[in-house]
Amino acid sequence: MRFKTTVIARLALRNLRRQARRSLLTAASMIAGSALLIFSLILGDGTHEQWIDSAVRMADGHLSIQSPRFQGSRALKDRMPAASRASVEQALRQGGIPGEVRAVAPRLAVTGMASSAAGARPARILGVEPTAEAAFSLLDEKVRQGRYLRPDDRLAAYVGIGLLEALDLKLGSKFVLTAQDAGGEIAGQLVRVVGTFRTGIPEVDRSLLHIPLSTAGAWLGCSGDVTSLGLLLSSSEQVPQARRSLQQRLSETRGTEALGALSWRESLPELDAAVKIDDFSNYLFQGILFSIIALGIVNTVLMSVMYRRREFGVLQALGLTPGQSASLVLVEGLILTVLSGTIGIALGLSVTWFLWGEGLDLSSMMDNEWTFSGVVMEPVVVPRFRVARMVQGLSFIFLIGMLASLYPALRAMRIDVAETMKFER
Amino acid sequence: MGNPALRTEAVWKVFHQEAEEVRAVRGVTLTIQPGEFVVLAGPSGSGKTTLLNLIGGLTRPTDGRVWVDGLELTRMSSRELARMRLEKLGFIFQSYNLLPVLSALENAEFPLLLQGLERGQREHRVRELFQRTGLAGLEHRRPGKLSGGQQQRVAVIRAVVGEPALVLADEPTANLDSAASDILLTVMEELNRDLGTTFLFATHDSRLMERSRRLIHLVDGQIASDQWQEPRRG
Numbered sequence: 268m269r270f271k272t273t274v275i276a277r278l279a280l281r282n283l284r285r286q287a288r289r290s291l292l293t294a295a296s297m298i299a300g301s302a303l304l305i306f307s308l309i310l311g312d313g314t315h316e317q318w319i320d321s322a323v324r325m326a327d328g329h330l331s332i333q334s335p336r337f338q339g340s341r342a343l344k345d346r347m348p349a350a351s352r353a354s355v356e357q358a359l360r361q362g363g364i365p366g367e368v369r370a371v372a373p374r375l376a377v378t379g380m381a382s383s384a385a386g387a388r389p390a391r392i393l394g395v396e397p398t399a400e401a402a403f404s405l406l407d408e409k410v411r412q413g414r415y416l417r418p419d420d421r422l423a424a425y426v427g428i429g430l431l432e433a434l435d436l437k438l439g440s441k442f443v444l445t446a447q448d449a450g451g452e453i454a455g456q457l458v459r460v461v462g463t464f465r466t467g468i469p470e471v472d473r474s475l476l477h478i479p480l481s482t483a484g485a486w487l488g489c490s491g492d493v494t495s496l497g498l499l500l501s502s503s504e505q506v507p508q509a510r511r512s513l514q515q516r517l518s519e520t521r522g523t524e525a526l527g528a529l530s531w532r533e534s535l536p537e538l539d540a541a542v543k544i545d546d547f548s549n550y551l552f553q554g555i556l557f558s559i560i561a562l563g564i565v566n567t568v569l570m571s572v573m574y575r576r577r578e579f580g581v582l583q584a585l586g587l588t589p590g591q592s593a594s595l596v597l598v599e600g601l602i603l604t605v606l607s608g609t610i611g612i613a614l615g616l617s618v619t620w621f622l623w624g625e626g627l628d629l630s631s632m633m634d635n636e637w638t639f640s641g642v643v644m645e646p647v648v649v650p651r652f653r654v655a656r657m658v659q660g661l662s663f664i665f666l667i668g669m670l671a672s673l674y675p676a677l678r679a680m681r682i683d684v685a686e687t688m689k690f691e692r
Numbered sequence: 693m694g695n696p697a698l699r700t701e702a703v704w705k706v707f708h709q710e711a712e713e714v715r716a717v718r719g720v721t722l723t724i725q726p727g728e729f730v731v732l733a734g735p736s737g738s739g740k741t742t743l744l745n746l747i748g749g750l751t752r753p754t755d756g757r758v759w760v761d762g763l764e765l766t767r768m769s770s771r772e773l774a775r776m777r778l779e780k781l782g783f784i785f786q787s788y789n790l791l792p793v794l795s796a797l798e799n800a801e802f803p804l805l806l807q808g809l810e811r812g813q814r815e816h817r818v819r820e821l822f823q824r825t826g827l828a829g830l831e832h833r834r835p836g837k838l839s840g841g842q843q844q845r846v847a848v849i850r851a852v853v854g855e856p857a858l859v860l861a862d863e864p865t866a867n868l869d870s871a872a873s874d875i876l877l878t879v880m881e882e883l884n885r886d887l888g889t890t891f892l893f894a895t896h897d898s899r900l901m902e903r904s905r906r907l908i909h910l911v912d913g914q915i916a917s918d919q920w921q922e923p924r925r926g
Contacts, residue, residue, distance in 0.1 A: 274805050281793035581789045584750060585850070586778025586806050588771050685750040688741075688785065688862075 279598040293567040294607035300560045301611025312651040319503045324405045327534045328497030335527040349491030354522045367501040372403035373493040375483045379446025385435035391474045394483025413462030424458040428465045429473035449489040456486040467643045564671035568600045572675045580687030593680035600672025608664030695762030697858045697890040698724040703756030716742040718913040732894045734910035740894035749773040761857035782851030784861035788843040790835040797831035803854040821849040841872030861893045
């Protein structure tokens with residue numbers, strides 16, 4: 268039997284119109300739910316992207332090229348030799364890495380002590396190339412006094428405000444850095460404070476300081492070497508693909524075989540967990556909301572089936588198979604949900620775009636700087652519009668429509684035709 | 693000679709209502725040839741509707757066999773039964789049972805739509821039947837805007853439009869006044885005469901009994917009499 272899908276679609280549409288008020292009420296709940304779904308998804312994505320962007324710029328970037336042992340040891344012996352660094356930089360210059368590499372920051376990181384006449388404090392010392400670092404990190408924007416490092420600086424240090432205060436230093440003060448050098452000996456380096464910063468993250472402000480990479484290399488006896496090369500991409504979505512490509516490139520390039528590309532998820536596991544937990548709670552909320560909406564759809568479609576039992580009997584007497592009766596109900600449910608869901612998504616997008624396209628300002632809810640998982644939260648959340656999210660949203664709505672119509676469809680399928688005709692006598 | 697329009701062989705239908713066993717149809721054996729105009733009469737509870745349901749494949753027999761146009765229903769799957777109903781049977785119900793969301797024309801052409809006929813062919817066949825049954829001009833009205841008699845004539849068109857081997861009509865005149873009944877019976881007689889459509893009615897209506905050529909009396913689920921008669925002209 269050649270069965271026309273259009274027959275079912277036409278019947279389904281007319282049946283929905285027949286109970287217009289009931290259909291509209293159900294559609295309204297679906298529209299509101301879908302609008303809320305898309306609003307929370309794109310706002311959540313925007314928030315997460317902001318967290319990630321802030322965190323990776325304060326840390327090692329979206330991707331960090333380093334020796335696989337360095338992430339665990341943080342020791343100078345696990346650094347990247349100058350030759351390997353040159354090969355990696357050459358490979359990066361050749362391009363072909365998916366996604367846009369916004370900045371590359373070579374860094375020589377070492378843990379040591381910072382000492383002044385007032386005492387000594389543990390310090391996280393980062394040797395950086397000032398121009399590259401300024402393009403990469405947000406730290407140069409957090410200046411409290413003085414300035415950030417310049418390319419021609421030699422013995423300059425850009426120091427966290429907490430460390431500065433602990434060592435009782437001022438702008439222009441000299442202090443000594445001590446750390447284990449490349450040969451395993453304790454080495455000291457005199458530097459002068461050229462600027463101070465405040466990130467709002469106490470553990471950073473109390474321990475971090477930047478010095479020129481050339482100074483760090485000479486001091487630690489490993490000029491030209493780095494511990495990592497941080498890559499900043501234009502979006503965190505590009506990370507998996509860029510990482511695969513980069514990893515392959517490293518394994519194929521002579522001198523870089525032993526290096527690895529670490530994603531932000533590995534270098535910032537707390538942030539990764541925070542994003543996943545936030546996503547999960549968002550999905551959980553949406554799941555509960557849509558379960559309630561789905562019950563409304565089940566009610567509407569089931570009532571419609573029960574109200575039309577005789578009609579389903581007639582349709583089957585005329586030659587509709589039980590499966591086709593079920594598909595008629597499914598199509599009704601799907602038209603209702605997909606149509607209203609699409610309207611809801613469009614509404615959610617429009618409202619978000621027009622009202623908060625430039626960002627949703629939450630500064631009135633934050634006293635001062637709010638840090639979370641080592642990240643300073645920006646008070647303005649900028650929604651992130653992604654086609655993939657729209658597709659996900661629509662697929663979810665389609666699934667809800669399908670599931671909600673399944674039981675009513677089974678009822679229509681199992682109708683006893685002779686029984687439905689009985690009560691006409 | 694071709695297949696009979698209908699053949700039943702010792703058909704039984706037993707229902708279980710709580711502890712009680714109800715034998716609605718008891719060993720009915722019956723043959724109806726193409727082109728016949730047969731009435732199945734009998735008091736309420738005599739098993740007329742149950743027998744019609746068994747013949748229409750809407751209920752499965754407890755025992756016995758049923759053939760429509762040579763096809764045995766009793767072994768068919770529900771999918772095959774649906775296909776058989778679409779291609780071999782037409783149904784007319786007491787309460788017309790038109791689909792309220794479709795126009796008269798759409799209701800009438802529904803079986804052809806399910807059969808996958810092209811629009812042109814469908815419209816040609818349906819419009820001719822609208823003309824023949826005196827419904828021309830009412831094609832685009834919804835069932836709610838038609839009288840009972842008009843609705844039942846649309847139901848008759850829907851039943852015969854696919855040129856089925858057999859049309860089963862369960863109390864088709866029960867909801868109509870005598871004038872509307874008369875028109876309906878004339879329409880069905882003409883379709884039987886001109887197109888050779890085979891009709892099997894289940895009815896209490898004496899006017900319908902008088903106008904049949906073959907009258908079968910069913911009592912307590914069994915055929916009490918099966919006689920040919922000279923029909924009264926409408």
